[in-house]
Amino acid sequence: MAQDTAQQTSASPASPARALLPLILPALVVGVVASLLFLGVSALAEQLQDVLWQHLPDALGVGRYSVLWMIVVLTATGVLVGLVVWRAPGHAGPDPATLGLAAAPMPPAVLPGLLVATALMLAGGPSLGPENPIIATNVALAFWLGRRFAPRLPGGLWAALAEAATIGALFGTPVAAALLISEALAGQQLKGLLWDNLFGPLTAAAAGAMTTTLVAHPTFDLHLPALGRPGWSDLLAALVIASAAALFGMVAVCAFPYVHAAFSRLRHPMVALPVGGLVLGLLGALGGHLTLFKGLGEVAELARHPDGWSAGQFATMTVVKLAALLVAASCGFRGGRIFPSVFIGAAFGLFAHALVPAVQPALGVSAGVLGMLLAITRQGWVSLFTAAVLVASPAILALLCIASLPAWLLVTGRPQMQLREDGTPIR
Incomplete structure (x- = not known):
């Protein structure tokens, strides 16, 4: 049987080099442009964040993070984003509750409003990340420009290049993009070998990651004390924390369609978004x-x-951040759910460490992030990768792989944190 499989694999037709070589230049261009757009929006949002949360409260003589200032800024952010969604061409894109990481190309006229709404959201403080709107913008730009200047290449290729490039730029490494694309391709009938299909997207992801690394020097390593040689107690802790985090995340996932429906009843973005803020x-x-x-x-x-x-403070932050993610994703703010889920999982893991000091912080954080991301994203490889890269400890990989199994059984086949246009959850 093994010999037959090997013969079939060796006989599988591979795309010739002359078919792959023309992909290199478009992939490199898409990767660099996607990264620069992400960095530009992030830099603009950081400058505006400094104004809103440092310079302006200092000038007014109020506390930067006083209760009053947080309520004022977040409500005002809802008003501004609501104004953009109401008046901008294309209303800053479709309802973000219906979008995942994969994005269909939008008309170019929609993109300015989407980018403005994203920058305002990032600066104002809602608990969402930049990933979904940045991916959607890069996909739309790559598709529109690619069909215009290289019409012979298939339209679907541009979307794949842009998605991979943006993920590489967001994480600062092409590995996350390769894992995500491999997972997406798993259920498809591929033409040629897997690496033939990954060649163009991986090139774009590498270009996006290198551009981000050279310009911004990002790091995901939290510099927690390294996990030593794992023992049985560490395995038990990883299993319990990852599964508990997954169940906790599923609370928000199950509540998502109901909270979204409540905000939808407000009907107008100039009502729903300020109330959400x-x-x-x-x-x-x-x-x-x-x-x-x-x-x-x-x-x-x-x-x-x-x-x-304290354990109580970590628990409060975990619950509040999950509720904030749920509200921000339901009321219409443009943003993604991966990065806030990382905070929720990390706080959950540190809660476990504070409750049971024998649980090492690195193990608690990585297992908590793994379980939370599995519940919120249903992206197994990306969840494992993100959880592992936060602690940069090779010894933890085996524990995370084992811990992912019961956590995955708890979330697979259940509603996802993404809705259809009629408001029902995707499974």
């Missing part, structure tokens, strides 16, 4: 400023002092 401001006042924004910088702050908060 007000709720997020109240949640921020409850959970503190670390529960605002997309969460990556805040995760790093938690990791610098893993024993700096």
